[in-house]
Amino acid sequence: xxxxxxxxxxxxxxxxxxxxxxxxxxxxxxxxxxxxxxxxxxxxxxxxxxxxxxxxxxxxxxxxxxxxxxxxxxxxxxxxxxxxxxxxxxxxxxxxxxxxxxxxxxxxxxxxxxxxxxxxxxxxxxxxxxxxxxxxxxxxxxxxxxxxxxxxxxxxxxxxxxxxxxxxxxxxxxxxxxxxxxxxxxxxxxxxxxxxxxxxxxxxxxxxxxxxxxxxxxxxxxxxxxxxxxxxxxxxxxxxxxxxxxxxxxxxxxxxxxxxxxxxxxxxxxxxxxxxxxxxxxxxxxxxxxxxxxxxxxxxxxxxxxxxxxxxxxxxxxxxxxxxxxxxxxxxxxxxxxxxxxxxxxxxxxxxxxxxxxxxxxxxxxxxxxxxxxxxxxxxxxxxxxxxxxxxxxxxxxxxxxxxxxxxxxxxxxxxxxxxxxxxxxxxxxxxxxxxxxxxxxxxxxxxxxxxxxxxxxxxxxxxxxxxxxxxxxxxxxxxxxxxxxxxxxxxxxxxxxxxxxxxxxxxxxxxxxxxxxxxxxxxxxxxxxxxxxxxxxxxxxxxxxxxxxxxxxxxxxxxxxxxxxxxxxxxxxxxxxxxxxxxxxxxxxxxxxxxxxxxxxxxxxxxxxxxxxxxxxxxxxxxxxxxxxxxxxxxxxxxxxxxxxxxxxxxxxxxxxxxxxxxxxxxxxxxxxxxxxxxxxxxxxxxxxxxxxxxxxxxxxxxxxxxxxxxxxxxxxxxxxxxxxxxxxxxxxxxxxxxxxxxxxxxxxxxxxxxxxxxxxxxxxxxxxxxxxxxxxxxxxxxxxxxxxxxxxxxxxxxxxxxxxxxxxxxxxxxxxxxxxxxxxxxxxxxxxxxxxxxxxxxxxxxxxxxxxxxxxxxxxxxxxxxxxxxxxxxxxxxxx
RNA sequence: GGGCGAUUAGCUCAAUGGCUAGAGCACCUCGUUUACACCGAGGGGGUUAUAGGUUCGAGUCCUAUAUCGCCCACCA
Numbered sequence: 027x028x029x030x031x032x033x034x035x036x037x038x039x040x041x042x043x044x045x046x047x048x049x050x051x052x053x054x055x056x057x058x059x060x061x062x063x064x065x066x067x068x069x070x071x072x073x074x075x076x077x078x079x080x081x082x083x084x085x086x087x088x089x090x091x092x093x094x095x096x097x098x099x100x101x102x103x104x105x106x107x108x109x110x111x112x113x114x115x116x117x118x119x120x121x122x123x124x125x126x127x128x129x130x131x132x133x134x135x136x137x138x139x140x141x142x143x144x145x146x147x148x149x150x151x152x153x154x155x156x157x158x159x160x161x162x163x164x165x166x167x168x169x170x171x172x173x174x175x176x177x178x179x180x181x182x183x184x185x186x187x188x189x190x191x192x193x194x195x196x197x198x199x200x201x202x203x204x205x206x207x208x209x210x211x212x213x214x215x216x217x218x219x220x221x222x223x224x225x226x227x228x229x230x231x232x233x234x235x236x237x238x239x240x241x242x243x244x245x246x247x248x249x250x251x252x253x254x255x256x257x258x259x260x261x262x263x264x265x266x267x268x269x270x271x272x273x274x275x276x277x278x279x280x281x282x283x284x285x286x287x288x289x290x291x292x293x294x295x296x297x298x299x300x301x302x303x304x305x306x307x308x309x310x311x312x313x314x315x316x317x318x319x320x321x322x323x324x325x326x327x328x329x330x331x332x333x334x335x336x337x338x339x340x341x342x343x344x345x346x347x348x349x350x351x352x353x354x355x356x357x358x359x360x361x362x363x364x365x366x367x368x369x370x371x372x373x374x375x376x377x378x379x380x381x382x383x384x385x386x387x388x389x390x391x392x393x394x395x396x397x398x399x400x401x402x403x404x405x406x407x408x409x410x411x412x413x414x415x416x417x418x419x420x421x422x423x424x425x426x427x428x429x430x431x432x433x434x435x436x437x438x439x440x441x442x443x444x445x446x447x448x449x450x451x452x453x454x455x456x457x458x459x460x461x462x463x464x465x466x467x468x469x470x471x472x473x474x475x476x477x478x479x480x481x482x483x484x485x486x487x488x489x490x491x492x493x494x495x496x497x498x499x500x501x502x503x504x505x506x507x508x509x510x511x512x513x514x515x516x517x518x519x520x521x522x523x524x525x526x527x528x529x530x531x532x533x534x535x536x537x538x539x540x541x542x543x544x545x546x547x548x549x550x551x552x553x554x555x556x557x558x559x560x561x562x563x564x565x566x567x568x569x570x571x572x573x574x575x576x577x578x579x580x581x582x583x584x585x586x587x588x589x590x591x592x593x594x595x596x597x598x599x600x601x602x603x604x605x606x607x608x609x610x611x612x613x614x615x616x617x618x619x620x621x622x623x624x625x626x627x628x629x630x631x632x633x634x635x636x637x638x639x640x641x642x643x644x645x646x647x648x649x650x651x652x653x654x655x656x657x658x659x660x661x662x663x664x665x666x667x668x669x670x671x672x673x674x675x676x677x678x679x680x681x682x683x684x685x686x687x688x689x690x691x692x693x694x695x696x697x698x699x700x701x702x703x704x705x706x707x708x709x710x711x712x713x714x715x716x717x718x719x720x721x722x723x724x725x726x727x728x729x730x731x732x733x734x735x736x737x738x739x740x741x742x743x744x745x746x747x748x749x750x751x752x753x754x755x756x757x758x759x760x761x762x763x764x765x766x767x768x769x770x771x772x773x774x775x776x777x778x779x780x781x782x783x784x785x786x787x788x789x790x791x792x793x794x795x796x797x798x799x800x801x802x803x804x805x806x807x808x809x810x811x812x813x814x815x816x817x818x819x820x821x822x823x824x825x826x827x828x829x830x831x832x833x834x835x836x837x838x839x840x841x842x843x844x845x846x847x848x849x850x851x852x853x854x855x856x857x858x859x860x861x862x863x864x865x866x867x868x869x870x871x872x873x874x875x876x877x878x879x880x881x882x883x884x885x886x887x888x889x890x891x892x893x894x895x896x897x898x899x900x901x902x903x904x905x906x907x908x
Numbered sequence: 909g910g911g912c913g914a915u916u917a918g919c920u921c922a923a924u925g926g927c928u929a930g931a932g933c934a935c936c937u938c939g940u941u942u943a944c945a946c947c948g949a950g951g952g953g954g955u956u957a958u959a960g961g962u963u964c965g966a967g968u969c970c971u972a973u974a975u976c977g978c979c980c981a982c983c984a
Contacts, residue, residue, distance in 0.1 A: 030943090033944090033946075219981085226984090243984070245984070246984080249984095289982080290983095290984085291984080293983080299983095299984050302984095306982075306984070307982050308983090308984075309982085309984080310982090312982095368981090368983090381982095420912080421911075421980090424911065424912090424980085425979090425980075428980080428981085524978095559919095559920080592921095592922095592932090594921085595921095595922085597913090598913085598914090599913095599914095600920090600921085601920060601921090605920090605934090606920075606932080606933080608933090608946080609932055609933065609946090610932095612946040612947090614946090615944065615946050616944065616946080616947085619944035619946090619947085620943070621943080622943045622944075623943035624943080625943085626943070663924095667924085669924095671921095672922080672923085675922070675923095675930095675931075678931090679931085686943085687948090690943075694941095694943095773950090776949060776950065777949095779949090779950085780937080780938075780950040780951080781950085783937085785939090786939060786941090786949065786950090787939075787941075805941080808941075859927095863927095866964070866965075869964050869965090871963090871964035871965090872965070873964080874964080875963085875965085876964065876965080880926050880965095883926075883927065884927085886927090890927095
């Protein structure tokens with residue numbers, strides 16, 4: 027017999043097992059002969075840091091489904107990759123060179139900075155890959171992609187060229203979100219709004235040739251330098267006489283007029299709004315409609331421009347302070363009021379956003395030739411993509427319905443540059459830099475103007491990361507001719523965090539539908555955020571970060587996996603604490619010890635794939651197999667429904683509460699090694715997607731396996747073993763009932779001992795008239811049963827369940843009054859239940875309306891209650907006699 | 909302002925409209941029955957946020973209300 031340690035040595039074995047899976051080629055779908063396929067192109071994490079718990083959670087879910095499908099005989103591709111993560115990586119790398127070398131990206135220059143960033147990403151990717159492997163994800167690393175890999179990138183760039191030709195991208199001047207620190211434009215979703223205590227300033231604008239003023243309210247007085255109008259609502263009676271009048275803009279001494287616009291809220295501020303078309307999105311729209319001049323008074327470094335006169339060169343906050351002081355001195359500041367208002371900050375670096383007018387590339391989301399809005403909505407509503415949780419569908423539909431043009435150009439250095447070249451007034455859009463004189467032959471994209479002499483110069487802008495990553499499902503698979511694309515697209519599953527709903531998920535649907543004409547995935551599954559035990563987001567600044575690698579080191583990957591997906595609903599946030607991981611580590615140990623018992627119980631013990639009814643010798647055999655087959659059925663259904671949590675819960679209950687707590691205990695008394703081996707075999711298979719390491723280890727030991735050695739029979743590797751099918755022929759409710767009766771009898775004795783403080787180890791003498799599971803009850807309830815002899819029933823109390831009874835001679839130590847009270851309390855409860863259920867059956871509406879199974883269950887229940895009632899009433903009689 | 913979600917045991921969370929609402933952790937009592945003290949036996953703990961409604965039947969569906977959270981939005 028082998029010596030097996032008390033705990034699974036996860037520290038040593040997890041990495042070894044992973045390496046042998048890899049060496050065995052089990053992650054590579056090319057090694058599967060199956061014609062059924064399953065594909066999940068894994069979301070590429072940003073290649074600039076390390077794995078956090080959110081990644082670990084996502085990967086676990088992806089791997090659970092991947093392993094489940096593989097065990098169901100499918101050719102499974104989990105395709106890993108990394109994202110270059112434009113702005114974020116640039117921010118991270120700039121910080122790094124600042125800290126380590128005291129330099130900025132400008133000291134390196136664009137080309138050098140790009141090269142170093144690339145090397146940095148490669149380095150981080152290597153590190154992150156090692157972390158991903160520790161979580162146990164069964165991804166095919168031979169196919170790993172990076173968003174900047176030439177072949178992958180080429181496909182994404184082709185999409186841009188196609189969009190250009192279809193009139194779905196344009197370069198235009200619009201007001202955009204500008205991050206002064208990152209020095210780039212941002213899309214709307216990259217801006218975070220949050221409330222902040224601020225001030226509202228009421229400023230008097232003198233009316234020309236009058237001593238009157240019009241008072242405007244603003245939170246950003248510095249923008250007044252660029253005011254080109256004041257607007258009021260045409261319905262606002264207070265200002266009727268002012269419309270069309272001329273005001274003198276303080277500090278600038280410029281004449282501006284009062285205009286009327288319905289978009290002005292009469293309730294807010296004073297009802298009169300200063301209009302700065304160059305620095306506010308609404309003002310920009312109003313300015314366009316009223317043909318107002320756009321004066322840029324704030325530059326891209328968030329400083330006042332020359333137009334700002336004496337304030338030129340000051341940063342906006344300094345300028346604000348000075349302007350307020352100057353206005354006060356001029357007597358033009360009516361008042362200041364405290365106010366909480368929304369401020370906009372950069373998602374990546376948290377710097378305040380400046381709205382600026384800028385020439386940028388935009389996606390036209392509602393073009394004439396193709397409407398991203400309409401097509402994506404149609405796709406979502408078509409039901410071709412299932413969304414978990416379902417209510418996220420509504421959120422998606424709502425977001426897409428209100429979509430505005432998407433700014434995709436960034437002024438950062440890190441990322442793919444636009445495939446656009448200029449020569450004088452000429453514009454060329456194509457994958458390769460134009461050569462020679464006539465670029466129009468490659469793509470008919472030039473403007474009508476004549477080519478001028480000179481070099482072609484590439485557009486300096488880089489792409490919004492999400493433009494390329496939103497194409498990931500088909501770029502990573504090699505659209506349109508790649509073997510993987512043809513085999514696996516549309517993919518089956520996409521799993522991502524709910525925080526990426528708009529950034530990524532919505533846009534994958536948009537671009538996937540546009541480029542491939544299909545949904546990029548059939549199922550879209552959202553995970554919630556992983557929060558700390560106090561419900562706070564993990565963040566470096568809060569210092570509450572939990573490194574998944576440390577957790578794995580301490581508790582094992584299997585335990586971490588379980589704790590990240592147990593008790594979790596899709597899209598719902600979850601809290602993770604060390605205690606939680608610890609409790610799942612305990613479960614892994616339990617699983618291990620069940621195995622350990624099996625190993626030691628019999629020298630001939632082995633896993634058993636198939637049994638027949640003849641192999642079931644005893645009640646407990648029939649019961650455990652019945653429970654097992656029901657569990658297989660339920661777990662399989664939950665997996666099909668993508669309900670991981672319930673699948674795991676069902677499995678855990680069976681494993682711990684049924685198998686370990688009862689069957690294994692009984693097995694010590696009446697051995698049936700074959701059944702034990704059968705149950706363990708199926709448990710291992712069902713647990714495998716959740717806890718791949720410990721289950722594979724047990725399976726290998728049992729099969730004397732040498733996993734990973736070439737030529738080893740694949741059937742002896744758990745990760746490619748077949749997922750069990752529920753054998754309905756073993757399911758029989760009678761066994762369940764009968765066994766429960768036995769359990770109840772044992773529990774009753776344990777209860778009695780506990781409530782009378784009888785040493786649990788003390789063997790009670792009991793008597794029995796007929797047949798009973800003598801050995802089991804004696805061992806598990808710690809009693810000694812004398813069968814079939816005459817004994818004086820009158821002096822004993824009867825411990826009985828509907829099917830079994832024992833007589834116990836402890837009348838002296840039993841508190842009869844208390845027992846009576848308990849029994850009567852129970853009788854009252856049972857009578858109540860019988861009454862309630864009988865009432866249901868008497869109700870014609872219930873009988874007419876409820877399904878037959880429910881009515882049947884109700885009837886069975888009544889019989890059960892009545893049986894128990896009978897037993898209790900007998901007990902009361904007995905107690906009364908004693 | 910709009911939308912979404914949450915509210916269930918001390919804590920963290922489950923529960924396809926149908927069995928006496930369940931787990932884990934924590935708590936109390938007891939236990940060295942050799943698989944497991946990372947365990948076992950027993951126990952306490954609930955007006956399912958509130959108020960109505962639909963239904964034979966509601967934690968679950970509907971309508972309000974309250975509290976908390978998230979997302980979106982051009983209130984300067």
